[in-house]
Amino acid sequence: MPRLSADQQQVKVDFLRQVRDGRLDRPTAEGSGLPNLTYTCPDFYRLEQQTVFRNNWVFAGFAHRLARVGDMLPVEIAGQPVVLVKSEDGFIRAFHNACRHRGAQLVTGCRNSKKFVCPNHSWSYSLQGKLIARPHFHGGEQHDINKSDCHRADLVALRCVTWHDWIFVNISGDADDFDACIEPFSAQLEGYDFGALGFCDTLEFDLAANWKLAIENFIEPYHVFSCHPWLNGFVGMEEREAPVFDGKVLSCGYDFKQSDPARGGALPWFPALPAAKQNRGDWFILFPNFGFEIFPDQVDVFVAWPRGPDSCRETIALYFVGDGATAAEYSEARALVMQNWNNLNQEDIGVVERMQRGRNSDGFDGGVLSPYWDPVLQHFARLLADAIEAETIPGS
Ligand code: FES
Numbered sequence: 001m002p003r004l005s006a007d008q009q010q011v012k013v014d015f016l017r018q019v020r021d022g023r024l025d026r027p028t029a030e031g032s033g034l035p036n037l038t039y040t041c042p043d044f045y046r047l048e049q050q051t052v053f054r055n056n057w058v059f060a061g062f063a064h065r066l067a068r069v070g071d072m073l074p075v076e077i078a079g080q081p082v083v084l085v086k087s088e089d090g091f092i093r094a095f096h097n098a099c100r101h102r103g104a105q106l107v108t109g110c111r112n113s114k115k116f117v118c119p120n121h122s123w124s125y126s127l128q129g130k131l132i133a134r135p136h137f138h139g140g141e142q143h144d145i146n147k148s149d150c151h152r153a154d155l156v157a158l159r160c161v162t163w164h165d166w167i168f169v170n171i172s173g174d175a176d177d178f179d180a181c182i183e184p185f186s187a188q189l190e191g192y193d194f195g196a197l198g199f200c201d202t203l204e205f206d207l208a209a210n211w212k213l214a215i216e217n218f219i220e221p222y223h224v225f226s227c228h229p230w231l232n233g234f235v236g237m238e239e240r241e242a243p244v245f246d247g248k249v250l251s252c253g254y255d256f257k258q259s260d261p262a263r264g265g266a267l268p269w270f271p272a273l274p275a276a277k278q279n280r281g282d283w284f285i286l287f288p289n290f291g292f293e294i295f296p297d298q299v300d301v302f303v304a305w306p307r308g309p310d311s312c313r314e315t316i317a318l319y320f321v322g323d324g325a326t327a328a329e330y331s332e333a334r335a336l337v338m339q340n341w342n343n344l345n346q347e348d349i350g351v352v353e354r355m356q357r358g359r360n361s362d363g364f365d366g367g368v369l370s371p372y373w374d375p376v377l378q379h380f381a382r383l384l385a386d387a388i389e390a391e392t393i394p395g396s
């Protein structure tokens, strides 16, 4: 891991000077949000990758894409190549996706194989990352005859956990236990049988906006009356709760009076759902960029993948309950939910990209926030500032 460049050191100093002016800690009505450079500056983007995304549990992929032993999925986390693999013992593992010999990227596309084989000099590794063979390592036809230092050439494993269908990786190895990070979810998720869920489909969107704007927009419901006519009709502003937060978890929710075909009205529900959950929707963020919503009939994952200071990709993955996920009789109901998510997100993209453009303005630098709806945005900003201040880049 490289040291911070001089430009990154400078941007870190500039950033901390700006946010340690009290804007994130004062009462929201007197405070403000993240400064513009956090959404626009390429050096800040790289700093953020090397700190926030390297030192936290970051969503890496979907377990259903690694269903068979030997399934391999290359991903990028914190700007680094990582490969996920389903090993013979049934566990999904993560490794740095770089050969131990000369650093060639081992896996470049989804595939299934009994072992990793590097195309450069054909070193091979087991699905658990153990070096298997180094052909001609000691000269022509002198293969890997000395096994004593093989362990030096095993693939470098990363911390990796699978929670339901979702795989998280912590590159630095320093993040708190995953279970502790998601503990604030646990009470609100009681009563939902996640084992009843089946994956349905994903939606993908490319945005000309920083990933943080997508996440901030996802968690705050203040924009609903202005941007989402259908959603505002489903639950009006007076019935909406303000977002709350606990550690690295942000959450929001509502009770709805009547279900809609897009939410709870046309597809099977979680089995034995408690009464309090039957007209309820909740949504969550796990810092930094993984979110999901839960309703009586569905769970919808929302991920904002950083692509650059002013671009990101969103993935929305839909899961339904029991037969609702695959049975032909529910195909129209599923299509309606998909269309609804597509419509909602298109409505969001317009304002998210506008917020990005506004961050090139000298007339904006953090904003005047709503004391009712926006404390969660200050908390998100504090999590970001703390992660950057506490950076643990070796040698920095
Ligand atoms: S770089 Fe992979 S075997 Fe040489």
Ligand SMILES: [Fe+2]
Pocket: 217, 218, 223, 224, 227, 228, 344, 348
């Ligand atoms: Fe929205």
